[in-house]
Amino acid sequence: MTAPRPSRILIYGTLGLFALYYLMPLFVMVTNSLKPLAEITGGNMVALPQEWTLAPWLSAWSTAQIGVDPSGLRPYFWNSIKMVVPAVAISTLLGALNGYVLTKWRFRYDTLLFGLMLFSCFIPFQIVLIPMARLLGLTGLAGTTGGLALVHIVYGVGFTTLYYRNYYSAFPTELVRAAQIDGAGFWQIFWRVMLPSSGPITVVSVIWQFTNIWNDFLFGASFGDIDSQPMTVALNNLVQSSTGVKEYNVHFAGAIMAALPTMLVYVVAGRYFVRGLMAGSVKG
Amino acid sequence: MKANKTIKRAVALAMACAATSATADVEVLHWWTSGGEAAALNVLKQDLESKGIGWLDMPVAGGGGEQAMTVLRARVTAGNAPTAVQMLGFDILDWAEQGALANLNDLAAQEGWDEVVPAALQQFAKHDGQWISAPVNVHTTNWVWANKAVLDSVGVSEPKNWNEFVAALEKVKASGKIALAHGGQAWQDATIFDGVALSAGGPAWYKRAIVQLDPAALGGSEMLETFKRMEVLRGYVDENFSGRDWNLASAMVINGEAAFQIMGDWAKGEFLNAGKTPGSDFLCFRVPGSGGSVSFNSDQFAMFKVTGQAAEEQVVMASAVMSPKFQSAFNVVKGSVPARTDVPDTDFDDCGKKGMRELAAAASSGNMVGSMAHGHANPAAVKNAMYDVITAHFNGEYDAATAVQEIVTAVEVAR
Amino acid sequence: MMTRARLQELLPKLVLSPSVALVAVCVYGFIIFTFYLSLTDSRILPSFGWVGMENYVKLFKLSHWRTAVTNLVVFAFLYIAICMAMGLMLAIFLDQRIRGEGVLRPIYLYPMALSFIVTGTAWKWIMDPGIGIEHTMHAWGFVDFEFKWIKDRDYAIYTVVIAAVWQSSGFVMAMFLAGLRGIDGEIMRAAQIDGASAFSMYRRVILPQLRPAMLSAVVILSHLAIKSYDLVIALTGGGPGRATELPATFMYSYTFTRNQMGIGAASATIMLATVAAIMVPYLYSELREKKQ
Numbered sequence: 008m009t010a011p012r013p014s015r016i017l018i019y020g021t022l023g024l025f026a027l028y029y030l031m032p033l034f035v036m037v038t039n040s041l042k043p044l045a046e047i048t049g050g051n052m053v054a055l056p057q058e059w060t061l062a063p064w065l066s067a068w069s070t071a072q073i074g075v076d077p078s079g080l081r082p083y084f085w086n087s088i089k090m091v092v093p094a095v096a097i098s099t100l101l102g103a104l105n106g107y108v109l110t111k112w113r114f115r116y117d118t119l120l121f122g123l124m125l126f127s128c129f130i131p132f133q134i135v136l137i138p139m140a141r142l143l144g145l146t147g148l149a150g151t152t153g154g155l156a157l158v159h160i161v162y163g164v165g166f167t168t169l170y171y172r173n174y175y176s177a178f179p180t181e182l183v184r185a186a187q188i189d190g191a192g193f194w195q196i197f198w199r200v201m202l203p204s205s206g207p208i209t210v211v212s213v214i215w216q217f218t219n220i221w222n223d224f225l226f227g228a229s230f231g232d233i234d235s236q237p238m239t240v241a242l243n244n245l246v247q248s249s250t251g252v253k254e255y256n257v258h259f260a261g262a263i264m265a266a267l268p269t270m271l272v273y274v275v276a277g278r279y280f281v282r283g284l285m286a287g288s289v290k291g
Numbered sequence: 292m293k294a295n296k297t298i299k300r301a302v303a304l305a306m307a308c309a310a311t312s313a314t315a316d317v318e319v320l321h322w323w324t325s326g327g328e329a330a331a332l333n334v335l336k337q338d339l340e341s342k343g344i345g346w347l348d349m350p351v352a353g354g355g356g357e358q359a360m361t362v363l364r365a366r367v368t369a370g371n372a373p374t375a376v377q378m379l380g381f382d383i384l385d386w387a388e389q390g391a392l393a394n395l396n397d398l399a400a401q402e403g404w405d406e407v408v409p410a411a412l413q414q415f416a417k418h419d420g421q422w423i424s425a426p427v428n429v430h431t432t433n434w435v436w437a438n439k440a441v442l443d444s445v446g447v448s449e450p451k452n453w454n455e456f457v458a459a460l461e462k463v464k465a466s467g468k469i470a471l472a473h474g475g476q477a478w479q480d481a482t483i484f485d486g487v488a489l490s491a492g493g494p495a496w497y498k499r500a501i502v503q504l505d506p507a508a509l510g511g512s513e514m515l516e517t518f519k520r521m522e523v524l525r526g527y528v529d530e531n532f533s534g535r536d537w538n539l540a541s542a543m544v545i546n547g548e549a550a551f552q553i554m555g556d557w558a559k560g561e562f563l564n565a566g567k568t569p570g571s572d573f574l575c576f577r578v579p580g581s582g583g584s585v586s587f588n589s590d591q592f593a594m595f596k597v598t599g600q601a602a603e604e605q606v607v608m609a610s611a612v613m614s615p616k617f618q619s620a621f622n623v624v625k626g627s628v629p630a631r632t633d634v635p636d637t638d639f640d641d642c643g644k645k646g647m648r649e650l651a652a653a654a655s656s657g658n659m660v661g662s663m664a665h666g667h668a669n670p671a672a673v674k675n676a677m678y679d680v681i682t683a684h685f686n687g688e689y690d691a692a693t694a695v696q697e698i699v700t701a702v703e704v705a706r
Numbered sequence: 707m708m709t710r711a712r713l714q715e716l717l718p719k720l721v722l723s724p725s726v727a728l729v730a731v732c733v734y735g736f737i738i739f740t741f742y743l744s745l746t747d748s749r750i751l752p753s754f755g756w757v758g759m760e761n762y763v764k765l766f767k768l769s770h771w772r773t774a775v776t777n778l779v780v781f782a783f784l785y786i787a788i789c790m791a792m793g794l795m796l797a798i799f800l801d802q803r804i805r806g807e808g809v810l811r812p813i814y815l816y817p818m819a820l821s822f823i824v825t826g827t828a829w830k831w832i833m834d835p836g837i838g839i840e841h842t843m844h845a846w847g848f849v850d851f852e853f854k855w856i857k858d859r860d861y862a863i864y865t866v867v868i869a870a871v872w873q874s875s876g877f878v879m880a881m882f883l884a885g886l887r888g889i890d891g892e893i894m895r896a897a898q899i900d901g902a903s904a905f906s907m908y909r910r911v912i913l914p915q916l917r918p919a920m921l922s923a924v925v926i927l928s929h930l931a932i933k934s935y936d937l938v939i940a941l942t943g944g945g946p947g948r949a950t951e952l953p954a955t956f957m958y959s960y961t962f963t964r965n966q967m968g969i970g971a972a973s974a975t976i977m978l979a980t981v982a983a984i985m986v987p988y989l990y991s992e993l994r995e996k997k998q
Contacts, residue, residue, distance in 0.1 A: 075319075253313065
C-alpha cells in the first residue's frame with residue numbers, strides 16, 4: 008500500500024527521528040572512543056573529539072590490562088567463539104527437533120510439555136548459579152568450555168523450541184503424511200523434508216542464540232576458567248574497576264569491538280532475519 | 292576434559308617460564324584489572340615465576356569485588372576452588388567460618404607477622420588465632436582531596452576542624468564553584484559517612500556503634516550529629532551528583548570545577564595520572580575532625596584449602612605477598628599503604644608518607660577502625676542495611692532524626 | 707526385542723527427552739531447590755537449617771523489596787507496552803515501500819546486539835543533565851529545556867524504560883514487520899474492494915493476523931523485563947538511593963553480596979510465582995486456541 012504524499016513526509020520524518028534515537032548511544036560511544044581521555048574527563052562527553060586518536064582502539068584490542076597480563080581483548084575472542092559455536096549449533100538443532108516432534112508427531116500432553124519448556128525462558132539466571140555450579144562440579148564439567156556451552160544450551164532450548172514449533176506448525180502436515188506413505192521414517196522426514204525448508208527460521212534462531220550467548224556475562228564469569236573465559240568477562244574486567252583509573256575511551260572502544268560480531272550478524276543477516284521471522288515465528 | 296585442562300595449564304606455564312621446571316602453580320582470583328593495579332600485581336607474578344611457580348590469572352572485576360565473590364561461590368560449590376583469592380574483611384572471616392581456608396600459621400610464625408601487622412588488621416587475617424590470609428595493603432577511607440588553586444583563589448587554607456571545613460565549603464560555594472565533588476552511589480555516600488561518623492562521634496563511639504552494633508550507641512546523639520553533618524555536606528554537592536562515577540568526581544576537583552572530594556586513598560591515582568603533584572597542586576588531609584583516627588580497608592590474599600595445611604606454592608605466594616619489597620612496590624602504585632608497619636617510606640610520595648605515618652600512629656593509639664563503607668566494620672548484611680539508610684537519607688528521603696531510627700531498625704533486622 | 711514399528715512410535719519421544727530432561731532438572735529441579743533454600747537459614751553458601759517462613763516475613767518487611775516490586779510493575783508495563791506500540795508503528799511505516807529500508811532496519815535492530823555493560827554508560831551520560839542532552843540543548847540556546855529524570859527519585863525508573871525500549875523495540879519491529887509481510891495479499895485486496903479504510907483495515911484485518919507475532923513478542927519482552935539486571939546496574943546502579951531497584955537486582959544483591967541467600971531465594975520464589983500467575987493463563991489461552 009502506498010499512502011498519499013503529505014503522510015509520506017510524516018512517515019519519513021518519524022522513521023528518521025527514530026533512527027536518531029537508536030543511533031544516539033552509538034554516536035556517544037564511537038566519538039568517545041576516538042578521544043584522548045583528558046577530553047572526556049574534561050567534560051566534553053557528548054561533543055565531537057577535538058583531537059582524533061585511534062590509540063584507545065589499539066589499546067583495547069591488544070595492550071589493555073585485562074588481568075595481570077596486558078593482553079587486550081584479543082585472546083578472549085577465540086574463547087568466545089569456541090563456546091558460542093557449539094552452543095548455538097546444538098541448541099538450534101535441539102530446537103528444530105523439538106519443534107518437529109511437537110508439531111508433526113503429536114502425543115498426549117505435548118502442548119503441556121511445550122508450555123513447560125516455554126516457561127523455562129523466564130527463570131532468572133541468578134537463582135540457577137549455585138545449583139548449576141554443583142551440577143557441573145559433579146559431572147566434572149566445571150570450568151570447561153563444554154560445561155559453559157551446556158549451560159547455554161539448557162537455557163536457550165526454550166527459545167529455539169518456541170521458534171521452530173511456531174514455524175513448523177505452519178508447515179503443511181500433508182507433506183509429512185505423504186512422505187510417511189512413501190515409506191520415509193522419522194529421521195528421513197526431518198532431514199529431507201523439514202530441514203531443507205527451515206532456512207529462514209534457522210537464521211532467526213541462530214541470530215537470537217548467538218546474540219544472547221555472546222553477550223552473556225554471568226555464566227561466563229561463574230563457570231568459565233582461565234582457558235575458557237569469554238569476551239564479555241574480559242570486557243567487564245576492562246571496564247569495571249572500582250578503585251583504579253577509568254579509561255572511558257578504551258572502554259567504549261572495547262565495547263564496540265566486543266559487539267562487532269553480533270552487530271555484523273545483524274547487519275548482514277538482517278534482511279534474512281526479517282524474512283525468517285516472516286516465514287516462521289509469526290505465522291500461527 | 293580434565294587432562295586436557297592440565298595440559299593447557301602446563302603449556303601456559305612452560306611458556307611463562309621456559310627456564311624453570313615448575314612443579315606447582317597458583318590460580319589467583321582477583322579484581323585488580325585496571326592499568327596501574329594490574330601492573331602492580333604483575334610484580335608478584337614475576338616474583339613467583341622466578342621461584343618456579345606459575346601464575347594462572349583469573350581476573351573478575353566488578354562492584355568492588357562483589358562479582359569475584361559470586362564467582363568464588365560458584366567455583367567452591369563446583370569443587371573447583373582457586374588456590375588464592377583476593378578478599379576483603381568480613382568475606383575472609385565468613386569463608387574461614389566455612390572451614391574453606393588454609394592455615395598459614397607456620398609461615399606467619401617463621402616470618403613474625405604478629406609483630407609487623409597492626410592488631411586492627413589482624414582481626415581480618417586471623418580466625419580462631421590461626422593466620423588465614425596475607426594482607427597486601429591498607430586503604431584508608433577518611434581522606435579529603437582538595438584543589439589547591441581553588442582554595443587559594445577563595446582564600447581558604449586546609450581546614451583543621453569541622454566548622455572550618457563548613458566555612459571553607461561555604462566560601463567556595465559563594466564563589467560559584469562546586470564546593471564538594473561527589474558521586475551519588477550508595478558506596479560513595481557510605482564512604483563519606485565513614486569520615487563524618489569519625490569526626491562527629493570519634494573512634495570510641497564509632498567502634499561501639501558501627502563495629503559492635505550496640506543499639507544504644509547506634510541510636511545515640513552522635514549518630515544524630517553524623518546524619519546532620521551528612522545533611523550539611525549534601526548542601527554543598529552540585530545537583531547532578533547522583534549516579535556519578537567517583538573518578539569523574541575526582542576529575543572535577545582536578546579540573547578546578549570543584550574544591551573538595553571525600554574519597555579513599557585510591558583517588559590519589561587519578562590526581563597523579565593527571566600530572567598533579569601533592570602539596571603544590573592538590574592537598575590530602577583527613578576529614579576535618581577525624582584527625583588521629585583512620586578508617587581502613589585492606590585487600591588480602593586468602594588461600595583455599597587444597598589439603599588441610601597450605602600447600603607449598605601457597606606458602607611461597609603468601610611469603611612473597613608479605614615481603615617488604617613487594618609491599619612497597621605494590622602500594623606505591625596502588626595509592627594505598629603497606630599492610631606491615633616496618634616498610635620504609637622512601638619510595639612513597641608526600642600523601643603516601645603522610646598516610647603511612649598516620650596509620651602507624653592510629654594503629655598504636657588504637658584509633659584504627661574498620662571502614663563500614665568497605666566491609667571492614669560489620670558483616671555484609673549489616674553493611675548493606677546501613678547503606679540503605681545512609682543513601683536514602685542522603686537523597687532526601689527522610690531527615691536526620693528518622694535516619695537514626697531507621698538505622699537502628701535496619702541493623703536489627705539484618706543481624 | 708523391540709519391533710521397528712514400536713521404535714518408530716517411541717522415537718519422537720526419545721528425541722524430545724534430552725531437552726525435557728535438561729529442562730526438568732536445570733529449570734524445575736532448580737526452582738524446587740530455590741524454594742527449599744528459601745525455607746532455610748542459608749547465608750554465604752546453601753545450608754539446611756530449617757527456619758520455615760521466616761525469610762518471607764523478613765522479605766515483606768523490607769521497604770526496598772516493595773520498591774523493587776512496584777518498580778517492576780511500572781517498568782514491565784511501560785516497557786512492554788511502548789515496545790509493542792513503537793515496534794508496530796515502525797513496522798507499519800517501514801512497510802509503506804520505504805526507500806532506504808535496508809539502511810533503517812539494521813539501525814533499528816543493532817541495539818539488541820550490544821551488551822549493556824558499556825551501553826549503560828553511554829545512556830547514563832546522555833541523560834545526565836550536566837553533560838548530556840540538557841547540556842547540549844542549553845548550548846544550542848534552548849535554555850528552558852529540562853531533562854533531569856535520572857537524578858530524580860520519582861522519575862529515574864522511566865529513564866530505565868527509555869534505555870530498555872531502545873534496546874529491544876527494534877527487535878519487536880522486526881517481528882511485526884515480518885508478520886505484516888507474511889499476510890496474504892489476497893485478504894488485503896478483498897478488504898480494499900469492500901471499501902475498508904486504511905485504519906479499519908489495519909485494525910480489523912491485519913492486527914488479528916499478527917497475534918502469533920504478538921505472542922512471541924510478549925514472551926520475549928516479558929522475559930527481558932524480568933531479567934533486567936545489567937541495565938539497571940549500568941544505568942543507575944539502583945539509585946538515586948534505592949529508587950530504581952528491580953527484583954532481579956534485589957535478588958542478586960541479597961543472594962550474593964549481602965550474604966542472605968535465604969532471603970534472596972525467598973524473593974526469587976515470589977518472583978517466579980508471580981510470573982507463573984501471569985504467564986501461565988496467557989500461554990494457556992494462546993496455546994489452546996492454536997490447537998483448534
